[in-house]
Amino acid sequence: MNYPLTLDMDLMNYNLEDMYKELGNYSDSTESPVVENHLCSMVEGPVLASFKAVFMPVAYGFIFLLGMMGNILVLVILERHRQTRSSTETFLFHLAVADLLLVFILPFAVVEGSLGWLLGTFLCKTVIALHKVNFYCSSLLLACIAVDRYLAIVHAVHAYRHRRLLSIHITCATIWLVSCLFALPEILFAKVSQPHHNDSLPRCTFSQENRAETNAWFTSRFLYHLGGFLLPMLVMGWCYVGVVHRLCQAQRRPQRQKAVRVAILVTSVFFLCWSPYHVVIFLDTLVRLKTVGYGCELNGYLSVAITMSEFLGLAHCCLNPMLYTFAGVKFRSDLSRLLTKLGCAGPASLCQLLPSWRKSSLSESENATSLTTF
Structure with missing residues (x-):
């Protein structure tokens, strides 16, 4: 049962016990x-x-x-x-x-x-x-x-x-x-x-x-x-x-x-x-x-x-790993090395997926600090 929002007498008499009963439904x-x-x-x-x-x-x-x-x-x-x-x-x-x-x-x-x-x-x-x-x-x-x-x-x-x-x-x-x-x-x-x-x-x-x-x-x-x-x-x-x-x-x-x-x-x-x-x-x-x-x-x-x-x-x-891959230079480098070690990709394969990645070489990521790992 629904109650009006106007402050009439019926609403004033509506107590908390009634509210709990309704919320239980x-x-x-x-x-x-x-x-x-x-x-x-x-x-x-x-x-x-x-x-x-x-x-x-x-x-x-x-x-x-x-x-x-x-x-x-x-x-x-x-x-x-x-x-x-x-x-x-x-x-x-x-x-x-x-x-x-x-x-x-x-x-x-x-x-x-x-x-x-x-x-x-x-x-x-x-x-x-x-x-x-x-x-x-x-x-x-x-x-x-x-x-x-x-x-x-x-x-x-x-x-x-x-x-x-x-x-x-x-x-x-x-x-x-x-x-x-x-x-x-x-x-x-x-x-x-x-x-x-x-x-x-x-x-x-x-x-x-x-x-x-x-x-x-x-x-x-x-x-x-x-x-x-x-x-x-x-x-x-x-x-x-x-x-x-x-x-x-x-x-x-x-x-x-x-x-x-x-x-x-x-x-x-x-x-x-x-x-x-x-x-x-x-x-x-x-x-x-x-x-x-x-x-x-x-x-x-x-x-x-x-x-x-x-x-x-x-x-x-599932979005955070994508963000690290797209925006983290050193993370891409680490991921590329890991996939290469597993035999899943070549050393520079990740850098070849997007044109913008080609601008940042693996040597740049090698010199990056741990702050850019992600």
Whole structure:
């Protein structure tokens, strides 16, 4: 039942207990609002059903293969330079691990979109938690990269190598721990919801059947919007504005500029991939709080928007290796040598793929510092 937004007596008598009861009726595969009756379930129409049944398996399969191969290559290349790895490269190593974890849950999303969730509660909790851990890790690691570049360039902060590496490893461990803590509501309250209609499917969803579960859902949404996206993006924006301003004032240092360029590029792609999903999810949060009106038509649009924008966000897990390859001179050199060693390519084959690459020879990348490895 929907309630008007005008402040009449009926709304004044509408208490929190009623709201919790209604929120408990929501159910969806990831984040989308629930359909209250069979008529609303028909609003999604054939577009979303076709997307989940036809386009999603093909697209997610492509992302899975590309993301798995790309991120494994990144890990192998960075691991080969473990002793000389910079602080930024250490953060990128953990970012690749997080993206690889997200890649492994894509087949589960494909199966659920086509057949419903058939794998039990344990895997349901695991998959949803990994989804959240990946996002928190990615945003927090990118924020750390921004802070690291800011301190190194704007304030010229340098430390002894062994002490600096120790602090970086502690920071990365803390990020993983915080990400797991932020995903705790999903671990505790995710479950398999049973179909409400003959044409619906079981879904892996966040349970909201009582007050405690609804409070946990609100907490999860609050952490997702604020701690996982807004605050990290503000930190990144502040740091990179300071870095760019400093570089514009100082003499040009190509190696340092290349490192900052790739870091800003990776951050920008993360923002472009995940910001649409956060806008839609924020609107969905307002709908569930009844801050904006709710109806079958809006539910249908939200379901489609959430599915499409989530697809864009998940596609981010395969983009970072491409960015390193296109923008990182030394990374291309390391990748070319690795493929040559494996017998997959000639020494200069990567440089021949694009005309712009021919301008930067392998000898240039040999002389590059570790800042341009990525």
